Amino acid sequence: MRSLDVTKTAFSNTLRSKMRTFLTVIAIFIGAFALTLTSGLGAGINQTVDRIFGGFGEDDVIYVVPQIEADATDQDGPPEYDPDAAANMDSGFGTGMLTAEDIETIENTEHITSVSAEVAAQIEYVETAEGGQYQAQFDFALNDALAEVAAGATPDRGAMEIAVPEDWASIYDTDDPEDLVGESLTIAAPNAVGQLTEIEVEISGVLHGTLAGVGFQPIPSVALAEEVAEINLEGYEGQVSEGYIMAAAEVENLEENEEAVKAALTDEGFWPMTLEDQIGMFETLIDAITWILSGFALIALLAASFGIVNTLLMSVQERTREIGLMKALGMSSGKVFGLFSMEAVLIGVMGSLLGIGLGLATGFVADAFLTAEDGPLGGFAELSLFGLNPLAIGGIFLLIVLIAFLAGTLPAARAAKKDPIEALRYE
Amino acid sequence: MSTPVLETENLVKVYGRGPAAFHALKGLTFEINRGESVAIVGKSGSGKSTLMHLLALLDEPTSGVVALDGKPVTKLKPKVVSGLRNATFGFVFQQFFLNPNQTVLENVTLPLKIAGVSKSERNERGMAALEQLEMADKAKNKATDLSGGQKQRVCIARALINNPEVLFADEPTGNLDTATSETVEDILFGLHRDHGITLVVVTHDEDLAAKCQRRLIMQDGQIVEEQTGASTAPPTAAQAPAASGEPSQPKPATRRRLMKFGKGGAR
Ligand SMILES: Nc1ncnc2c1ncn2[C@@H]1O[C@H](COP(=O)(O)OP(=O)(O)OP(=O)(O)O)[C@@H](O)[C@H]1O
Numbered sequence: 227m228r229s230l231d232v233t234k235t236a237f238s239n240t241l242r243s244k245m246r247t248f249l250t251v252i253a254i255f256i257g258a259f260a261l262t263l264t265s266g267l268g269a270g271i272n273q274t275v276d277r278i279f280g281g282f283g284e285d286d287v288i289y290v291v292p293q294i295e296a297d298a299t300d301q302d303g304p305p306e307y308d309p310d311a312a313a314n315m316d317s318g319f320g321t322g323m324l325t326a327e328d329i330e331t332i333e334n335t336e337h338i339t340s341v342s343a344e345v346a347a348q349i350e351y352v353e354t355a356e357g358g359q360y361q362a363q364f365d366f367a368l369n370d371a372l373a374e375v376a377a378g379a380t381p382d383r384g385a386m387e388i389a390v391p392e393d394w395a396s397i398y399d400t401d402d403p404e405d406l407v408g409e410s411l412t413i414a415a416p417n418a419v420g421q422l423t424e425i426e427v428e429i430s431g432v433l434h435g436t437l438a439g440v441g442f443q444p445i446p447s448v449a450l451a452e453e454v455a456e457i458n459l460e461g462y463e464g465q466v467s468e469g470y471i472m473a474a475a476e477v478e479n480l481e482e483n484e485e486a487v488k489a490a491l492t493d494e495g496f497w498p499m500t501l502e503d504q505i506g507m508f509e510t511l512i513d514a515i516t517w518i519l520s521g522f523a524l525i526a527l528l529a530a531s532f533g534i535v536n537t538l539l540m541s542v543q544e545r546t547r548e549i550g551l552m553k554a555l556g557m558s559s560g561k562v563f564g565l566f567s568m569e570a571v572l573i574g575v576m577g578s579l580l581g582i583g584l585g586l587a588t589g590f591v592a593d594a595f596l597t598a599e600d601g602p603l604g605g606f607a608e609l610s611l612f613g614l615n616p617l618a619i620g621g622i623f624l625l626i627v628l629i630a631f632l633a634g635t636l637p638a639a640r641a642a643k644k645d646p647i648e649a650l651r652y653e
Numbered sequence: 654m655s656t657p658v659l660e661t662e663n664l665v666k667v668y669g670r671g672p673a674a675f676h677a678l679k680g681l682t683f684e685i686n687r688g689e690s691v692a693i694v695g696k697s698g699s700g701k702s703t704l705m706h707l708l709a710l711l712d713e714p715t716s717g718v719v720a721l722d723g724k725p726v727t728k729l730k731p732k733v734v735s736g737l738r739n740a741t742f743g744f745v746f747q748q749f750f751l752n753p754n755q756t757v758l759e760n761v762t763l764p765l766k767i768a769g770v771s772k773s774e775r776n777e778r779g780m781a782a783l784e785q786l787e788m789a790d791k792a793k794n795k796a797t798d799l800s801g802g803q804k805q806r807v808c809i810a811r812a813l814i815n816n817p818e819v820l821f822a823d824e825p826t827g828n829l830d831t832a833t834s835e836t837v838e839d840i841l842f843g844l845h846r847d848h849g850i851t852l853v854v855v856t857h858d859e860d861l862a863a864k865c866q867r868r869l870i871m872q873d874g875q876i877v878e879e880q881t882g883a884s885t886a887p888p889t890a891a892q893a894p895a896a897s898g899e900p901s902q903p904k905p906a907t908r909r910r911l912m913k914f915g916k917g918g919a920r
């Protein structure tokens with residue numbers, strides 16, 4: 227029997243009991259549909275992450291934060307107070323801050339050309355030229371690298387500038403972010419005893435909110451953040467311990483020196499990460515979630531595969547005589563096996579094509595609807611919840627066909643084993 | 654004389670095991686010559702179908718040998734045996750065994766489909782076979798739409814489609830009325846006569862058996878008698894031993910039949 231004839235015969239056999247085939251296909255369809263949605267969701271979010279960080283991939287910067295000691299969470303009760311701790315410690319262990327000494331250590335590490343440090347800067351309010359006062363908090367100055375601008379530019383690190391979120395346009399009574407660029411803004415910074423100092427700054431740009439959480443708060447320039455931090459510490463009685471939240475170290479030829487710099491910094495008790503590492507962490511998390519969701523879809527498929535076994539076993543039983551006839555007329559056991567396996571495969575193909583097709587359609591329509599300008603998740607310009615990953619789709623298709631084939635082997639083997647004489651006697 | 658198309662030696666078939674074992678065939682040795690028409694007759698349960706299944710390579714004997722064209726087939730691989738069945742034999746089963754959901758033409762061409770013949774050639778040869786049996790006008794009908802006699806003719810067309818050397822028919826007229834039976838008999842013997850096909854017919858039907866050149870009469874798993882010629886009368890003492898001893902030698906009675914049927918057995 228030719229392969230084409232096997233396929234055609236198998237196909238017409240699946241259409242013989244349409245209702246039964248339909249129900250079996252439905253079960254496969256559900257699995258395929260769910261797998262397509264979960265993989266599409268993972269692909270979409272990963273694409274979003276890529277897009278967010280994509281523009282900054284070439285940055286030769288390693289971000290450094292203090293290492294969190296692994297056993298910090300294991301200790302019994304809080305550690306005893308040591309008044310000299312902040313000043314004496316080499317790195318900011320325990321305080322979660324980098325000291326000035328740490329910054330120096332980082333600066334002196336080989337291959338590092340310059341370091342910018344992030345200070346903690348508190349502000350009370352911001353005031354527009356018209357006199358309206360608004361509550362606000364600074365984002366990290368070093369997050370300027372992650373920001374996406376709707377108008378203007380990110381603040382010049384050395385100048386007294388600030389970039390504000392897009393929705394701040396409303397306080398300037400405008401819809402066009404361009405109108406905000408160049409406006410002045412007054413920042414009120416409190417000192418240790420609550421007295422306010424006002425600093426006038428210029429708006430350098432307007433920010434889009436990104437999924438990395440950047441752009442929803444104003445980003446000051448490094449100079450502005452340092453100025454505010456200094457004001458914050460004014461009037462502080464006693465020892466002032468300078469603290470930095472994070473340091474961004476410029477590395478010469480990052481690609482080549484990454485490992486060495488990272489190893490050196492780790493030895494010094496820091497936790498160095500490149501932008502890529504951060505993206506990697508994100509994507510690992512997203513992949514993990516995708517896999518878990520796909521696991522549920524796989525369970526659905528597993529259940530569906532038993533549907534195939536059941537359907538085909540019934541079919542083999544019903545067609546005992548036909549099988550006997552085919553064998554009597556000289557069809558080999560192998561071909562009988564092939565015929566019934568092909569039926570299982572065809573059920574798998576039908577279910578997966580339907581499921582993948584409808585899954586993709588549903589995914590893209592839902593994505594378009596949810597992330598539309600006025601949709602429920604419309605605020606994020608670069609957000610996509612669903613993406614096409616041809617490799618994953620191909621993999622899903624093959625996986626389902628494979629599962630269907632495996633499910634078909636038991637009934638197919640049973641059909642192949644039938645003795646023609648007994649099968650022809652079967653009433 | 655050429656080698657017999659089919660021969661058996663000490664053929665034994667035992668169903669079941671131990672105390673429940675049933676000896677359906679108890680050591681049969683005989684030959685069927687090319688172009689011969691042979692009827693296997695006997696009481697119900699005497700082992701006729703069992704014997705036919707063994708001859709047609711549908712079943713394996715418990716012991717003994719079946720040889721096709723002088724070559725023992727008992728030790729062949731299943732796949733080779735399947736191929737032989739497909740290429741060498743035609744079957745008309747006691748029941749029709751037509752696939753109800755397929756057309757007459759599809760049913761008739763099933764052996765060719767199994768053989769891997771292309772669709773266009775299948776249909777061509779299928780139509781030719783149906784024409785031969787005057788069933789061409791029903792080619793596109795569903796198999797279920799036919800009368801009993803028409804179905805039997807479709808079965809014969811299916812059995813002939815691959816130009817078999819041997820045609821096995823198990824009770825081909827078993828569930829047909831007398832008139833239709835006669836038509837079917839005419840067709841079978843016409844093929845035997847015109848195409849030199851070897852005919853092996855299992856039957857209860859005296860008339861049908863009488864038309865065969867040779868009759869193997871079975872009882873309790875043994876061939877108790879062998880008759881040649883058209884006569885249904887008990888064989889003479891001289892005929893029976895001669896027939897079982899040297900079956901390849903045509904008897905005078907056989908010759909007489911040959912004259913009547915024409916060129917059939919002379920090949
Ligand atoms: N699979 C089997 N298991 C046990 N016994 C069997 C089996 N097949 C056949 N037999 C027995 O073998 C004997 C011969 O059966 P067979 O079918 O050859 O008879 P038959 O001569 O064709 O009868 P009929 O004319 O009624 O068709 C019977 O007694 C039957 O019961």
Ligand SMILES: [Mg+2]
Pocket residue numbers: 701702703
């Ligand atoms: Mg019988």
